[in-house]
Amino acid sequence: MSAARPVDSAGTAAPERTGSAADSAPPPLLALQAVSHHFGQGPAPGWLDRRLQRAGWQTPSAVTQALDGVDLAVHPREVVGLVGESGCGKSTLGRIAAQLLAPSAGQVLFNGRPTASLDADQRLQARLAVQMVFQDPQASLNPRLRVAQAVGEAARVHGLVDAAALDDHVCAQLARTGLDPALRHRYPHQFSGGQRQRVVIARALAVHPALLVCDEAVAALDVSIQAQILNLFMDLRAQLGLALLFISHDLGVVEHLCDRVVVMYLGRVVESAPVDALFAGARHPYTQALLAEVPRIATRRTRFRPLQGEVPSPLSPPSGCHFHPRCPRATALCRQAVPTLTGTATGHAVACHHPDSP
Amino acid sequence: MSSHANAEPLLDVRGLHTVFHTRAGAVPVVDGVSLRLGRGRVLGLVGESGSGKSVTGFSLMGLVDPPGEVVAGQVLFNGQDLLQLPEAQRRALRGNRMAMVFQDPMATLNPVLRIATQMTEALHAHQRLGRAQALARCADALAALGIASPQQRLQAYPHQLSGGMRQRVAIAIALLNQPDLVIADEPTTALDVTIQAQILSEMQALVRERGTALIWISHDLSVVAGLADEIAVMYAGRIVEQGPVDEVLDHPQHPYTQGLIASLPSANRRGSRLRQIPGLAHSGPDRPTGCAFAPRCSRAGAACSHLPAATPPRPLVPLHQVSCHHPGPATTQPQPQAATA
Numbered sequence: 001m002s003a004a005r006p007v008d009s010a011g012t013a014a015p016e017r018t019g020s021a022a023d024s025a026p027p028p029l030l031a032l033q034a035v036s037h038h039f040g041q042g043p044a045p046g047w048l049d050r051r052l053q054r055a056g057w058q059t060p061s062a063v064t065q066a067l068d069g070v071d072l073a074v075h076p077r078e079v080v081g082l083v084g085e086s087g088c089g090k091s092t093l094g095r096i097a098a099q100l101l102a103p104s105a106g107q108v109l110f111n112g113r114p115t116a117s118l119d120a121d122q123r124l125q126a127r128l129a130v131q132m133v134f135q136d137p138q139a140s141l142n143p144r145l146r147v148a149q150a151v152g153e154a155a156r157v158h159g160l161v162d163a164a165a166l167d168d169h170v171c172a173q174l175a176r177t178g179l180d181p182a183l184r185h186r187y188p189h190q191f192s193g194g195q196r197q198r199v200v201i202a203r204a205l206a207v208h209p210a211l212l213v214c215d216e217a218v219a220a221l222d223v224s225i226q227a228q229i230l231n232l233f234m235d236l237r238a239q240l241g242l243a244l245l246f247i248s249h250d251l252g253v254v255e256h257l258c259d260r261v262v263v264m265y266l267g268r269v270v271e272s273a274p275v276d277a278l279f280a281g282a283r284h285p286y287t288q289a290l291l292a293e294v295p296r297i298a299t300r301r302t303r304f305r306p307l308q309g310e311v312p313s314p315l316s317p318p319s320g321c322h323f324h325p326r327c328p329r330a331t332a333l334c335r336q337a338v339p340t341l342t343g344t345a346t347g348h349a350v351a352c353h354h355p356d357s358p
Numbered sequence: 359m360s361s362h363a364n365a366e367p368l369l370d371v372r373g374l375h376t377v378f379h380t381r382a383g384a385v386p387v388v389d390g391v392s393l394r395l396g397r398g399r400v401l402g403l404v405g406e407s408g409s410g411k412s413v414t415g416f417s418l419m420g421l422v423d424p425p426g427e428v429v430a431g432q433v434l435f436n437g438q439d440l441l442q443l444p445e446a447q448r449r450a451l452r453g454n455r456m457a458m459v460f461q462d463p464m465a466t467l468n469p470v471l472r473i474a475t476q477m478t479e480a481l482h483a484h485q486r487l488g489r490a491q492a493l494a495r496c497a498d499a500l501a502a503l504g505i506a507s508p509q510q511r512l513q514a515y516p517h518q519l520s521g522g523m524r525q526r527v528a529i530a531i532a533l534l535n536q537p538d539l540v541i542a543d544e545p546t547t548a549l550d551v552t553i554q555a556q557i558l559s560e561m562q563a564l565v566r567e568r569g570t571a572l573i574w575i576s577h578d579l580s581v582v583a584g585l586a587d588e589i590a591v592m593y594a595g596r597i598v599e600q601g602p603v604d605e606v607l608d609h610p611q612h613p614y615t616q617g618l619i620a621s622l623p624s625a626n627r628r629g630s631r632l633r634q635i636p637g638l639a640h641s642g643p644d645r646p647t648g649c650a651f652a653p654r655c656s657r658a659g660a661a662c663s664h665l666p667a668a669t670p671p672r673p674l675v676p677l678h679q680v681s682c683h684h685p686g687p688a689t690t691q692p693q694p695q696a697a698t699a
Contacts, residue, residue, distance in 0.1 A: 085550040222406040222577055227621035227632035249550060256623035293555040295580040296624050300603055307552045310520055
């Protein structure tokens with residue numbers, strides 16, 4: 001799928017687990033199949049709750065449908081961008097991909113095998129192979145741990161290095177992310193924002209992951225620092241063969257970094273395509289609106305023509321296609337039927353009743 | 359186009375200096391900023407975190423609290439030096455003739471008061487007005503920002519509104535008294551692209567209609583490009599380059615501006631390494647005496663140990679000012695090389 005990108009650098013440190021069946025079509029590194037996730041779904045109401053609810057003295061607990069039947073695959077060395085507005089479920093999807101959350105329905109496959117069927121040791125390996133980088137490095141580092149402790153802790157706990165080799169291991173990770181290993185005995189507050197994000201990336205790399213889930217990892221950084229961190233991600237992918245699931249609301253960044261882009265709206269995937277196809281010819285009206293609103297340096301004194309309305313609450317999503325209240329092409333069909341994600345041979349899939357012809 | 363050349367600009371800032379007193383001594387945060395802005399014009403003030411762009415905004419508004427202090431300069435607003443005015447008169451201007459919008463709308467809004475209370479407060483602070491009349495003005499202000507059913511929104515509390523809606527309320531409060539100048543400090547940075555585009559479009563329309571001057575502070579050159587008439591680029595408390603938006607973005611002369619533009623993903627070929635500015639931004643009390651960008655600059659020479667004066671580098675464009683000893687167009691497209699100037 002991502003053959004268009006020259007990423008074949010020779011010295012590839014293989015990820016610690018290669019695919020089980022390395023024959024004709026290797027399975028994706030990580031695949032989510034029909035994953036749904038609800039928040040706030042308690043146990044079924046008992047007789048007392050039912051009576052109270054009928055009498056109007058108790059309201060049933062509100063259920064947020066954060067994800068609704070999402071499919072996603074990340075192949076080895078592939079960079080997949082996940083795009084959407086706040087509240088569309090992209091962070092929930094990232095947490096499920098990192099196996100920090102168990103999906104309410106659907107399954108997560110690691111190297112072609114459902115994680116639910118793995119034994120405890122294999123599941124631990126699957127978890128270690130997927131690491132996460134969050135938006136705010138300040139919040140994801142313990143302010144009382146020196147950087148060397150933060151970076152080395154997980155590798156030590158999981159027995160990847162022994163105590164004697166730990167210091168070298170930490171230095172290697174810091175050097176790999178472009179930090180001076182001599183700074184490893186400092187505390188997080190002694191670093192700048194960009195350096196702290198490098199520390200967080202070094203910490204993720206310390207357990208030899210095959211996939212990094214980056215949740216808005218450059219959103220809080222200045223433009224020039226953002227360029228440095230994006231370069232670091234591209235280097236890591238070339239040197240280590242890392243795959244990335246890059247969650248972002250910034251389409252300019254996604255366009256630059258990713259091989260494939262998945263666009264989400266209110267818990268569903270609305271469009272998924274190779275990056276060139278998406279930016280050259282988006283087919284879903286939501287994607288088209290998002291692309292039209294990317295601020296670019298070449299647009300001067302433009303008349304902004306924004307998409308009207310806001311993302312509806314996932315507590316009470318609209319019927320049919322979730323996008324229909326804001327969509328210029330909406331018809332009666334869109335209000336009733338949920339469009340299915342249908343793809344073409346080139347891997348360009350769109351969930352819309354009235355897509356633009358490619 | 360060139361209302362900038364009119365005799366009396368709305369805002370004329372000359373040599374503004376703001377310092378923060380710390381245990382390590384007085385840290386200059388705004389270090390000799392000069393700006394001019396005409397009525398109905400939009401100025402984009404661009405810089406990275408710590409460059410002093412927000413403190414510049416606070417200094418113009420008179421909102422710098424200790425340990426910060428505006429120590430020198432003139433802020434001529436309608437020909438009147440604000441720094442010489444007694445506090446009572448400044449207060450009468452603030453929220454009335456000049457207003458500010460902050461990045462986080464919850465920093466503006468009181469969480470325990472209804473929107474109506476907070477909006478009418480801003481009206482009653484500056485004029486005598488009946489309650490019904492004030493509420494009608496507030497509803498109009500909300501409607502002008504594209505808020506549906508403003509009457510109901512007035513009765514809501516801030517937590518009942520979405521982030522984009524809260525920011526619109528904050529902007530509506532700033533615009534209530536039809537100020538001459540609005541200073542917007544990264545008001546769309548925390549918002550989604552679609553909401554950002556909506557707010558940009560509404561701000562743009564209001565500024566055009568009412569002839570309000572707008573200073574849009576941002577770290578994102580691409581947002582400013584679509585909105586501003588003029589751009590000022592700040593680095594380490596000083597304006598390094600300013601001028602009409604097309605001049606600054608199409609013919610940047612300062613190496614820092616060129617670095618900022620080159621590090622945008624959209625300025626680079628897809629998948630290629632982004633060009634980055636080497637080194638880190640200077641911070642702290644012991645700033646270099648000369649050009650603060652010199653340690654990161656490929657063109658730096660002996661002259662850079664002296665402070666460069668703002669000069670027009672290209673004779674045909676006198677409004678385009680650059681503070682650099684070696685101004686000139688960006689060196690070739692690939693990796694930055696040594697200076698040619």
